[in-house]
Amino acid sequence: MIKIVIVEDEPGIRDTYKILLTQNxxxxxxxxxxxxxxxxxxxxxxxxxxIVLMDIELEDGNSFxxxxxxxxxxxxxxxxxxxxxxxxxxIKFSAFDYIMKPVNEFEFIxxxxxxxxAVSCEPSSEKQVDNLLDHYSGTQKSGKIVLRTSEAxxxxxxxxxxxxxxxxxxxxxxxxxxxxxxxxxxxxxxVELLEDYGFYRPHQSFLVNMNHINRIDKSxxxxxxxxxxxxxxxxxxxxxxxxNVLQSL
Amino acid sequence: MKTFKNxxxxxxxxxxxCFLMTETVFATGDQxxxxxxxxxERFQNAKDNDTLLIDALYDYAEYLDENGEPTRxxxxxxxxxxxxxxxxxxxxxxxxxxYYASVSWSLGDCQKSxxxxxxxxxxxxxxxxxxxxxxxxxxxxxxxxxxxxxQEAIDYALQALxxxxxxxxxxxxxxxxxxxxxxxxxxxxxxxxxxxxxxxYMMKDVEGCANYVDISKIYNSLxxxxxxxxxxxxALAYFDTVMQVSRAHNFDQGISTGLSNKASVYKDLxxxxxxxxxxxxSEQYFGNHTYEIIYNNNxxxxxxxxxxxxNEALGLVxxxxxxxxxxxxxxxxxxxxxxxxxxxxxxxxxDQAYIWNDSLRNNESRLRDxxxxxxxxxxxxxxxxxxxESRIELLTAxxxxxxxxxxxxxxxLVILLLTVGMVLYMLKLRHKQxxxxxxxxxxxxxxxxxxxxFLFNALSSIQSFMYQNETKKAAGYLGNFASLTRxxxxxxxxxxxxxCDELRILENYLELEVMRMGGKISYQTEVDENLDCEFIxxxxxxxxxxxxxxxxxxxxxxxxxxxxVVSIRKLENRVEVMVEDNGIGLENAVGNSAEEHKSMSMSIxxxxxxxxxxxxxxxxxxxxxxxxxxxxGKSSGSKVVITLPVITMDTMHNLN
Numbered sequence: 001m002i003k004i005v006i007v008e009d010e011p012g013i014r015d016t017y018k019i020l021l022t023q024n025x026x027x028x029x030x031x032x033x034x035x036x037x038x039x040x041x042x043x044x045x046x047x048x049x050x051i052v053l054m055d056i057e058l059e060d061g062n063s064f065x066x067x068x069x070x071x072x073x074x075x076x077x078x079x080x081x082x083x084x085x086x087x088x089x090x091i092k093f094s095a096f097d098y099i100m101k102p103v104n105e106f107e108f109i110x111x112x113x114x115x116x117x118a119v120s121c122e123p124s125s126e127k128q129v130d131n132l133l134d135h136y137s138g139t140q141k142s143g144k145i146v147l148r149t150s151e152a153x154x155x156x157x158x159x160x161x162x163x164x165x166x167x168x169x170x171x172x173x174x175x176x177x178x179x180x181x182x183x184x185x186x187x188x189x190x191v192e193l194l195e196d197y198g199f200y201r202p203h204q205s206f207l208v209n210m211n212h213i214n215r216i217d218k219s220x221x222x223x224x225x226x227x228x229x230x231x232x233x234x235x236x237x238x239x240x241x242x243x244n245v246l247q248s249l
Numbered sequence: 250m251k252t253f254k255n256x257x258x259x260x261x262x263x264x265x266x267c268f269l270m271t272e273t274v275f276a277t278g279d280q281x282x283x284x285x286x287x288x289x290e291r292f293q294n295a296k297d298n299d300t301l302l303i304d305a306l307y308d309y310a311e312y313l314d315e316n317g318e319p320t321r322x323x324x325x326x327x328x329x330x331x332x333x334x335x336x337x338x339x340x341x342x343x344x345x346x347x348y349y350a351s352v353s354w355s356l357g358d359c360q361k362s363x364x365x366x367x368x369x370x371x372x373x374x375x376x377x378x379x380x381x382x383x384x385x386x387x388x389x390x391x392x393x394x395x396x397x398x399x400q401e402a403i404d405y406a407l408q409a410l411x412x413x414x415x416x417x418x419x420x421x422x423x424x425x426x427x428x429x430x431x432x433x434x435x436x437x438x439x440x441x442x443x444x445x446x447x448x449x450y451m452m453k454d455v456e457g458c459a460n461y462v463d464i465s466k467i468y469n470s471l472x473x474x475x476x477x478x479x480x481x482x483x484a485l486a487y488f489d490t491v492m493q494v495s496r497a498h499n500f501d502q503g504i505s506t507g508l509s510n511k512a513s514v515y516k517d518l519x520x521x522x523x524x525x526x527x528x529x530x531s532e533q534y535f536g537n538h539t540y541e542i543i544y545n546n547n548x549x550x551x552x553x554x555x556x557x558x559x560n561e562a563l564g565l566v567x568x569x570x571x572x573x574x575x576x577x578x579x580x581x582x583x584x585x586x587x588x589x590x591x592x593x594x595x596x597x598x599x600d601q602a603y604i605w606n607d608s609l610r611n612n613e614s615r616l617r618d619x620x621x622x623x624x625x626x627x628x629x630x631x632x633x634x635x636x637x638e639s640r641i642e643l644l645t646a647x648x649x650x651x652x653x654x655x656x657x658x659x660x661x662l663v664i665l666l667l668t669v670g671m672v673l674y675m676l677k678l679r680h681k682q683x684x685x686x687x688x689x690x691x692x693x694x695x696x697x698x699x700x701x702x703f704l705f706n707a708l709s710s711i712q713s714f715m716y717q718n719e720t721k722k723a724a725g726y727l728g729n730f731a732s733l734t735r736x737x738x739x740x741x742x743x744x745x746x747x748x749c750d751e752l753r754i755l756e757n758y759l760e761l762e763v764m765r766m767g768g769k770i771s772y773q774t775e776v777d778e779n780l781d782c783e784f785i786x787x788x789x790x791x792x793x794x795x796x797x798x799x800x801x802x803x804x805x806x807x808x809x810x811x812x813x814v815v816s817i818r819k820l821e822n823r824v825e826v827m828v829e830d831n832g833i834g835l836e837n838a839v840g841n842s843a844e845e846h847k848s849m850s851m852s853i854x855x856x857x858x859x860x861x862x863x864x865x866x867x868x869x870x871x872x873x874x875x876x877x878x879x880x881x882g883k884s885s886g887s888k889v890v891i892t893l894p895v896i897t898m899d900t901m902h903n904l905n
Contacts, residue, residue: 010706010709010710010713010765010766010767011767012710012713012714012717012765012767013709013710013712013713015713015716015717016709016712016713016716016717019716019717020716036805036806038806057702059801059804059805059806060805060806082701082702082704082705082706082709083700083701083702083704083705084702100705101705101706101708101709102705102708102709102711102712103709103712
């Protein structure tokens with residue numbers, strides 16, 4: 001059985017999760033639940049769960065604080081939050097799973113089944129948590145992003161990304177050292193995150209790091225030529241704006 | 250034309266008098282001897298000072314003239330003139346010369362009088378004193394008038410008037426009007442006589458424009474005019490007025506003139522005896538002046554002639570004709586000649602009569618010359634035209650000034666309008682800015698109340714009730730949530746809501762929190778019974794942030810039932826709101842939870858506090874109290890005290 005701990009301050013909502021779990025998963029078991037950070041540490045250490053469903057804002061504080069005290073991690077974390085822009089950004093940078101409140105049953109099941117399937121191979125890593133806290137505190141931007149593929153977890157410096165290419169619900173990251181990383185998430189997940197780091201989207205399917213542009217080829221409707229030689233098309237509708245942004249650099 | 254001649258005498262008499270009037274009369278009540286001694290002393294004192302000496306001589310001469318010694322008076326004047334000429338004192342030469350001339354005239358020396366006036370006029374022009382220039386000119390005009398030289402007379406008179414009018418100097422203006430009017434009357438120009446007489450009459454009551462001599466003259470002239478028109482009773486009344494005015498001021502010449510003019514009216518009414526009686530009465534008031542005597546002789550001769558007493562009459566006119574000084578009074582001379590001719594004729598001395606008649610025609614032709622009259626009239630017309638022109642010039646200048654003023658006025662108006670417009674614009678801008686601040690605040694308020702976290706948590710709670718099949722609870726929660734949302738949406742855009750509405754929102758909110766926390770906490774609201782909560786207005790959602798803070802932070806980790814008490818009471822003219830809890834207390838709460846939201850609601854409150862205080866002109870306060878410090882030190886919760894000014898519906902409208 002896969003053990004689950006729920007950290008959530010509202011009893012009613014805890015009940016909701018339990019109901020959803022029992023209705024959709026036969027191989028899971030809720031081994032503990034709490035609404036307080038203080039209790040959560042003991043509870044997790046004691047029960048050693050495989051998955052922790054964790055609300056971010058708890059009545060006695062922010063649950064990110066408690067992560068520090070739980071190393072090493074032998075469980076996967078699924079964050080649950082009503083609304084917290086900064087937290088969500090940090091979660092995304094660190095490739096954690098998350099669910100928004102009030103929960104959408106489909107999303108809940110999706111996130112849970114991902115976690116359940118991956119339980120055996122990879123728990124949440126310390127690198128992930130470090131990155132999360134780094135981004136959330138906002139004081140020192142490490143400038144790193146966690147990319148998770150089916151087989152590995154990469155922690156990449158944002159500055160080493162040359163550009164991204166979208167392919168339906170997959171995104172390929174092209175790094176400056178010629179590596180390519182394929183992630184099973186749509187590019188839209190990353191646009192908002194990376195735009196803060198000087199990335200621009202000259203075309204619907206491409207996100208480029210402005211620092212790695214070699215030149216602009218204006219023939220044939222225009223191309224961005226990256227330092228690694230990659231040619232990226234420029235959408236006619238974004239052309240003017242893109243040039244404006246380039247000039248303002 | 251008897252009245253003309255009659256008045257010409259009066260004219261000259263009064264001419265002299267005017268000067269007497271303008272100067273102070275020296276020691277009138279004293280005995281001659283003592284006065285002479287006093288003057289001698291004065292001369293002694295003034296020996297080394299020409300100016301003082303001239304003044305002393307002038308005063309002495311005046312005194313002598315006053316006391317019927319014109320010959321001695323002239324001696325003094327002569328001395329004064331000599332000294333004045335030596336030191337070339339224009340002012341005194343003008344004054345002394347003027348008086349000297351008038352006394353000379355009264356003694357019948359018209360040639361000398363004229364020369365003296367001309368000299369005085371020159372000096373007067375040097376002084377630039379308008380009043381004295383005009384006066385001397387007018388006196389000279391009167392001299393020429395009596396001499397029958399009407400052209401010169403009118404010329405000088407008009408000059409005098411022009412000077413007066415141009416300078417806007419109205420003092421003694423009646424003197425000039427009445428004298429000019431008399432010149433026209435002498436000249437036979439009745440309309441002009443009347444015109445200037447009316448001018449004088451209209452000005453006579455204006456302060457400083459006429460003295461009693463002028464007023465007597467005006468009434469005398471009015472009498473003569475009505476006499477001329479054969480309105481005898483009216484004329485008699487006017488002459489009575491003359492005598493009244495003169496008697497009031499012991500003005501002898503005025504009295505004698507009034508009497509003799511009345512006599513002439515009676516003569517025309519056919520009452521010769523009455524006329525003669527009045528004439529004899531008038532003689533009692535005579536001064537020692539040549540003209541009076543000549544005129545009176547002619548007049549009495551005429552009366553005697555009427556009575557048939559030709560020899561008596563002839564004696565009188567013969568006496569007149571033998572005088573040298575009759576040359577200066579042309580009208581009187583003609584009268585004398587006429588009487589000589591008529592009386593000799595009546596007495597049967599035809600050859601004598603023929604000779605007199607001849608010299609009469611000679612003299613008359615000069616006086617009655619139409620050309621002279623025309624010239625005189627032309628002079629007057631010229632003057633009138635000039636006056637009109639100057640008036641037109643004045644009007645043009647006035648118009649120019651008016652247009653300038655109009656221009657300036659419109660300029661000022663434009664500037665004023667611009668300023669007003671700018672002020673209005675700035676006020677509007679300020680108002681807009683204030684509105685913007687307010688709107689901004691409203692939005693912030695709305696966002697802080699309807700913050701997504703609260704929203705989604707509430708929805709989650711509802712969802713959880715649903716999953717647990719607690720339909721009733723879910724419905725209740727949803728209902729409360731809807732009310733709260735509606736309230737916040739509606740009220741956060743208003744400036745004020747009633748205290749009841751605020752409480753309703755508060756209760757709605759608390760209800761939700763109680764349900765969400767599964768009965769871990771409860772609340773109470775206590776409202777002072779004296780508080781008319783429907784009519785007391787408060788800024789919307791002013792209490793709620795404090796209650797929310799309390800719910801969020803006061804009860805974390807407690808193992809007993811939490812309680813929130815909201816109590817509202819009235820303190821004089823303020824409302825006091827207390828939010829108390831039995832939670833962990835401020836000290837424990839601070840730093841233990843998400844400061845972020847707490848500080849946000851506090852900062853919004855502080856922003857609102859500033860805006861409200863500005864708007865209400867009264868303080869809005871809040872105080873956070875830790876109950877620990879007040880009691881044993883054991884945690885017993887915290888308390889927030891908020892005070893607000895009482896705003897009623899009425900005061901609220903005034904604020905907007």
